[in-house]
Amino acid sequence: MANQGDSPVNEGRRRFLTTTTAVVGAVGAGFAAVPFIKSWNPSARAKLAGAPVTADITGLVEGQRLILEWRGQPIWIVKRSQAILTALPTLDGRLRDPKSDNADQQPDYIKKANPELRSLKPEISVLVGLCTHLGCSPELKAEIRPEPFDPEWKGGYFCPCHKSRFDMAGRVFQGVPAPTNLKVPPHYYENDTTIIIGVDPSSSNSAGAA
Template structure:
């Protein structure tokens, strides 16, 4: 009986998680002493303006597929760069043991804030007290799941919204003028392969 119990415990501990994404764990420790967790998420089949949320080390991340028109809008966006990747995400990423993710490669400072302009990847936790960030695509009716309409103002062309602080962000995660935010939405370090896989945690 004891052998059966131990076998079940071992099975639960090593069972990989499959929920529309593939995970690969290696035993190599990072600076925080946590195992490195590499996650591959299939994004190649996302439709234009499609969005997929996934978990990495217990936190929600989101990938959005942008169109050429979206990228053109970003060039005319009233939103502006709002400083560093600082704030709450630093603490989150440190707790994840991902020190190298705190300051991603230079693409986070580019106009579209992504290595592949077509895809935008972000932490779905705002830089202000950890509020969940919602996505409202271009052309959407902008409603909560209960049917209540979200008033996002004139000229809204899609992006992200922090309902706790009434902060609007464009499709590159930059806050609109006159908002309470002094920070961009957090962009982690990642890469997208030619096979349409988003790789996190390398």
């Protein structure tokens, strides 16, 4: 009899918890994860209550992914290359929601800033790292090169649980189990190198808001 703890959701959660306590190995050409730094986060109780999380991206270089935790979810901050930014608009015809029309998947100010890049700054992507199918944590496949699951791969995220695919803006491909794009959490830039996760720009004067 199958163990309930071996379900895709629990498997994805275990993989996330492992990721957030260790350095993730390099993925793709030049892409690497920065270790999860607990000192950047409030207490566990505060995180579950939705307290904001501060990320310092001073040292984030092109091709790196920073992994944080907010409300018990992995938050991915990635600095995208110009090649990735150039490739994103070419994928629209292969995507389920290329213009981010599903308002539940990102704040309105993200869509207004750029629906294809889904970010406040073109080069910086901020996403909730959970597949919108069953909550597994997708793998970063950042290189623009043919992959076994897609011979025309332009970089993005691949969920091994049920083969869902997302581009480097977190937009979901057509014909996969995941129904929607990866979520973009509320966030704003306190300055050029500091991102506050969990607070909208309009609430930046009251950073303690959930």
